[in-house]
Amino acid sequence: MLRPTFALMNRSLRLDVRRRRFHLLRLIVVSVLFVLLLMAQGRSWSLAAPGLSFFRTIAWLNISLIAISGIGFFASAITEEKEEMTLELFMIAGIGPLAIMIGKGVNRLTAALSVLVVQIPFTMIAVTLGGVKARQILAAYVALAAFLFLVANIGLFYSVLCRRTGHAMAYTVITIGLLLNGPALIGKFMTALIARGFLTSGGTIAQSATTLSQVLHDASITTRMDAILQTAFNSPAIGFQVQSNLAAGVGLFVTAWLLFNWFNAGVSHSAPSRGWVSRPDRLLRFLAPARPWKNALAWKDFHFLTGGKMLILVRLLLIPLLTLGVYFSQLVANTWGNWWDLNMQNLVGVSLVVLAAELLVQSSRIFHEEVKWKTLGNIALLPQPIGASARDKLRGCLLGCIPAILWLSIGIAGSHYEILRNLYGLSEGMWFVCGLAEFVLFLHITAYLSLVVRWGALPLAVVVFATYVALSMSCLAAMLAGLLINGSETGSAAMAAYNAIAATIVSGLLYAAIGRRLETAQGL
Structure with missing residues (x-):
């Protein structure tokens, strides 16, 4: 009776076992643990509990990675x-909502759980370093x-309700952010309202x-982890x-199952969504796209x-x-100062x-978008180099940043003395230059x-970038550069x-790699 329900899940699990990327991911996780272990061992002489410090780093890194995985890995389960x-x-083939959710969600959950399980034998080494128990x-x-x-x-719930992966990811980000920061936000807000006399404490x-x-x-996982690390x-x-987490997860799964047919009736998309651009109101007709520019790719991406x-x-x-x-909010929190400077x-x-x-989005x-809708090959057939087409698309995207650049320029003009003082x-x-390069x-x-992954490029980029920063900051060359003049401003510089320099070199390598990927677009 239950065999048809789990058929899609069994197929997905078998495919995942054969894919190299999941095994590579586990290998990367173990490699990161090994690097962190070497760092903890190297600092053991200066720490009272090196094992606890090592495990604390792993625990908070896992919390961050789980939150990021919810954004890019789970929120795209159904929307893809x-x-x-x-x-x-799937529905025409007789695969019901429960089978789809189990097949698309449980296999991803299993893959994520395997990443946690593979860490346990290595993190047990923290017991030998001291400061933490196996319990x-x-x-x-x-x-x-x-x-x-x-x-x-949470990601699966929004993936069922939303029609676009971007929307599901946005709602997942908001929900996870509220879960992690909700108690602090509520406490500060209520304290400010009571202090201002808007509410009474009783x-x-x-x-x-x-x-x-x-x-x-x-x-909250943060509260629980703080207690465990004591x-x-x-x-x-x-x-x-x-x-509570298990109960809430089951509740969200059941709710998504009950709402599946309601939110997914007639969801076929034959073209990408044009958002507000395709629905100009009479009063806002002047905001509708005009005739294409001479640079058609920039016009397309801008609109x-x-x-x-x-x-x-x-x-x-x-x-x-x-x-x-x-x-x-600063006024409510009793942060006073010159209103012009503050603003x-x-x-x-x-x-x-x-x-x-x-810029990140x-x-x-x-x-x-070109890969998803299979139009990158058409762009590659245009009578110009693919690099020129990529630059045209970049120009169109940069036009969307004009408001932020305009207001940033106004803010810098109004507070340039403070900015120069901080950068002196x-x-x-x-x-500052290092931050820009990174x-x-x-x-x-x-x-x-x-260009490489189907979904969740931005959350995955966060993980890759964080790993790069951690490794570059702990690299022997960086430490030697800082220790040349120990404790001085020149050492920090x-x-x-x-x-x-390292970020610039890696950016150049990635720029070349992007060019090579685009040059193969004709075969997509």
């Missing part, structure tokens, strides 16, 4: 079938597995918010966090990838509104965040992965210069 117009084929390690992995189960079902709203904050705090930890491995003039207007209004929101500094910060987010989509000095200037590297990693 919708976007490839194959979900209805703590096992309790930590039980907590991580429960958190992974919850994150997987009122119904304040008491309800306190109860909700406490429940979220107890169910030397005096002696609690059962299955606590409230494990129970259909960045949102065109409509989203240019939205960004122009959104950035100052976010800046005012930050300013009012100009906030404007610089908000504009930088928006600009960085736009566009770098993950600039080639992926050899060390500060070199680290951000450019981040963009290249994202663009390259968008030398480390920054080394990292900037």
Whole structure:
């Protein structure tokens, strides 16, 4: 009776076992653990509990990777079938919603759990280094597995409800962010409202918010991990966090199953979504796309990838509104100062965040959209080099960043004295250059992965970039550069210069790799 329900899952698991990338992923995880172990061993003479320090690094790294996997790995489980117009084929073949969810979700959960399981024998070495017990390690992995189960079902839930992978990823990011930071946000917000006299500490709203904050705090993986990493930890491995995460995950899975047919009736897509661009209102007709420019690829990507003039207007209004929101939150938190200086500094910060987010999103989509809709081969057939076509697409994407660049320029003009003061000095200037070089590297990693993987290029790029930063900062060459002049500003600048040069070299290699991938586009 249950055999048809698990048929798709069995097939997916068998295919995953034969794929090299999952075995390569486990090998990379073990390699990272080995590097961290060597670092912990090298610092053992200066630490009271090197084993605890080693395991703490692994635990928090796992929490970060699980949160990222929910964004790129689980949130695309069902939406990828919708976007490839194959979900209805499953239904026509008699594969029901439960079988689809199990087949597309459970195999991914199994692959992610295997990454956790393969770590356990290696992390047990932390016991021999001192400061941590085997009981703590096992309790930590039980907590991580429960958190992974919850994150997987959050991603699967939004993948069922949303029609686009991007939307499912966005909702997953918001939900995971609220789970990890919700208790602190609620506590600070209620404290500020009570301090301002808007609420009373004994009122119904304040008491309800306190109860909700406490429940979220107890169910949080961060709270549980902090408790496990205490030397005096002696609690059962299955606590409230494990129970609540498992219960919430099951609830989300059942809810998604019940809503599956309602949200997935007639979901076929024969063309990419054009968003607001394809629905101009009479009053906003001037924002609709005009005739194509001479540079047709730049015109296409400006209107259909960045949102065109409509989203240019939205960004122009959104950035100052976010800046005012930050300013009012500072007032609530009793952060006083000259309102002009505060707003100009906030404007610089908000504009930088928006600009960085736009560049990262566009770098993950600039080639992926062409690959997904199988149009990259057509672009390769144009009577110009593929590199020229890529640069035309880049120009169209950069036009969407005009609002952020405009507001950033205004903010810099209004707070340039403070900015120059913070960047004054050899060390500060070199680290600023290093940050720019590594951000450019981040963009290249994202663009390259968008040509390699089907989904989740940006979350995977976060993992790859974080691994690169960790390895480059711990590299012997970087440490030697910093120790040439121990404790001086020149030593810090030398480390920054080394990292900037390394990031530039790797960016150049990735640029060449992207070019080679694009040159093979005619065969796609």
